[in-house]
Amino acid sequence: MAWQPTHKQQTRERILSSAAKLFTTEGFDNVSIDQIMHNANLTRGAFYAHFTSKSALYSEAILASARNSVRSLPNGFSTCELTSAYLSEEHVKGLNRRCPLAFLVTDIGKQDEQIRNTYTRIFQGMINMLESSGLDREKALQQAVLMVGGVAIGRALNDDSLLAELLHSCKNLA
Template identity: 50%
Template sequence: MPWNEAHKEDSRRRIVEAAARLFALHGFDRVGIDQLMREAGMTRGAFYAHFNSKAELYREAILATARRNGQRLREPSLSLTDLLEGYLSQAHRNGEGANCPMAFLVTDVAQRDEQLRSTYTDVFRGFVELLKPHMTQSEGPQQQDDAMRTAVLMIGGMAIARALNDDALAERLLQACRQPQVASDQEFC
């Protein structure tokens, strides 16, 4: 007897959630289908009922995580300070909760095919758009630039903090990245 539609959707959701967790923590190459399906509480055979390849699941996991994380950014009561403190936290660095695929997978994605890199690019654009309303000190093109700068600071700060093996230095980096940005006329590059 075939599974009903609700069961299929629940199974797919469990696979995507497991994949998002594992890919964020270990990257594409260090996650196998068997490991992924064990994490989802399912058999390897069930994988192919939902996805044609691990690469297809990787794209879906990035999109699903971005959609879920984007919901938080849409909360009207969320201040920029709250956003920075939550994102640039030791808990996030340690892989607790919803792990940002932009920070956790930045170098991994850079080595993948154009389709996945396009997905990542779209997620980044969406992240910047969600940050724009939090850039209350600017408007127009400056607001876009401020949102982009904030996104890069958040993503880059988290990516570097995850790479550091000195917890005190990582915490200091995250704390520095949480500080409000001060506009400057200086050129850095």
């Protein structure tokens, strides 16, 4: 039986989804190609039909993860709505989405130029989104750093009351 015309793209999307989930929770070095493919219910051999290397997959997976985070936003969102959703306990705990800007901030600096270029493009996209909501460039940069930093630090905390205080403080400043 022949594959459906969309089979290859669907398989690629399964791999990207699996990789995005595992990379944002475990980082690049703690995830193997075998783990990604097992999580996608595919064999390791299928990996090489779609990606040239783990690094290439990482770059595409963080881009896909960022796109999915943006798609989850309501149409016509305000800066306040974006900030509130981003600086939420649900986001910090990775319940609904895992923005690679905050979830991978310490991992990216150890990666190759291609991956760092992708991360830079995602960060620039966040700044552009904030600018398009009415902030000037400097305020958009400040807001982006506050949001990413708030979530990244929040992920490291093990005190729920301190986390709530941190998120509340970041929202107020934003």
